[in-house]
Amino acid sequence: MTQDDLRAGQIDTSRPHPARIYDYLLGGKDNYEVDQQAGDELATAAPEVRIGLRANRAFLQRAVRYVVGSGVRQILDIGTGLPTSPNVHEVAQKVAPDVRVAYVDNDPIVNGHAGALLSGSGTTSIVLADLRDPQAIVDHPEIRRIIDFDEPVALLLVAILHFLTEAEKPEEVVATLRDALPAGSFLVLSHATDDFADRSAAKAIYSKATATLNLRSRPEVERFFDGFELLEPGLAQAPFWRPDTTPPPRSSEIGFYGGVARKPA
Template sequence: MEEGASWVPSQIDWNQPSVARIYDYALGGAHNFEADRRAQDAALEVFPHLNDAAKANRAFLHRALRFCLDQGIRQFLDLGSGIPTVGNVHEVVQEIDPASRVVYVDHDPVAVTHARSMLTASPRVVILGEDIRAPHTILEHPDTLRLIDFQQPTALLLVGMLHYVNDAGSPRRLLRDYQARMAPGSYLVASHLTSDLPEMRAAAPFFDDSRNPMTLRSRTEIENLLADFDLIDPGVVHTVEWRPETPPGDHPERAACYAAVARQR
């Protein structure tokens, strides 16, 4: 059934889990394969709150988007955007201001194919099939330049993505490459899975066979990654603690992910 679906590109490796499709499964989506479900289900055996953590990450994104809109941001570069689901970035921001513009970037073929099929009638939204570790290609892409004016403030979204850039990939330098094109008053929205939680450390190896294995980092390490930006209050906190609309509960650490919004200097 999956193989015949219109959203499945022919080049897909069915046996290799994908970050985008695992996240889709965790959020209750339908664009995932057996290998993705198997990896997530195995991780859930050691960390039963993992799906809740994914939903908390999504809720943080929505709150952060509304914050950026409140600051006057109307253009968004979403790196590692994943498979479009209900409440995706363009739906949230264009509900508030239909003139908002969004460039999605992902290199998962399912994410790109599905997004392109959804976005055919959206002139202010585009998906690039590129790797986020190629900033020059993304920043100079004609579709990026068509929708984003880098002379104006932009929101750079790296939600649940920096832990897929290992230390050899120099994540802080990668951030600087993007930051160099951002106008003053731009914002970075980021979240990152943490090594501070034993259950997350136990779950991480189940994703080692995916296209992008994880590099978990501590809160201090994440703060260091963001040191070239000015953190917005409350700083680097668990996703459920970043300006929550309801009390975060007794165990915010179960969100397994730190989050922050920071301003370009």
């Protein structure tokens, strides 16, 4: 998908969209019947999906608190999805009110809903762009208005890379973004896996969506951290990355890995 395609604002309601399926499964209302049907099928194929998505969301919030607590004051969140409170900027600014957040998503619906909720302070923005064109994201004037790439940045790639096929070269995508970040920056990443259960039926559901589901093993997910130093406890199932409460029942079944890493000097 090119940037021109995105600017055209084409909203495809004939096929499920990952962000809208996610919204539906989290109890949101910004979705269509095709998304609801896909979500119900997904919950049948992978019964732990709802607790998995909540665990992924909780991992995101813990990771944001960590990186902001470590001193980072700017966040680039690619594949933000539809707004679900508390959003990244709300979590971050509760720790440090001066944090700046740039959101990126390729769904015009996400762009519209997120834009309506952003603060008027000029410290938070939403850009319509596609992860598959990472250089365009880095070079986007609105991203450059919010993000100073001479200072540490927290890059969030949460539940997004599994929508890129190998042909779309996800390692190169991450490397392009990594190379734009200065030393001291962080990568917060989560990714779906079938290491804990056969999820071929779930993959089949996404074959009818606007993006396919590409599940990867632990070693395959770890490669995205090349050039970064993984922080303890390394790559873990999402509920077990520095939990601040008792992980929910059935956490051992959750097919999401999560990790936070720092770019060394």
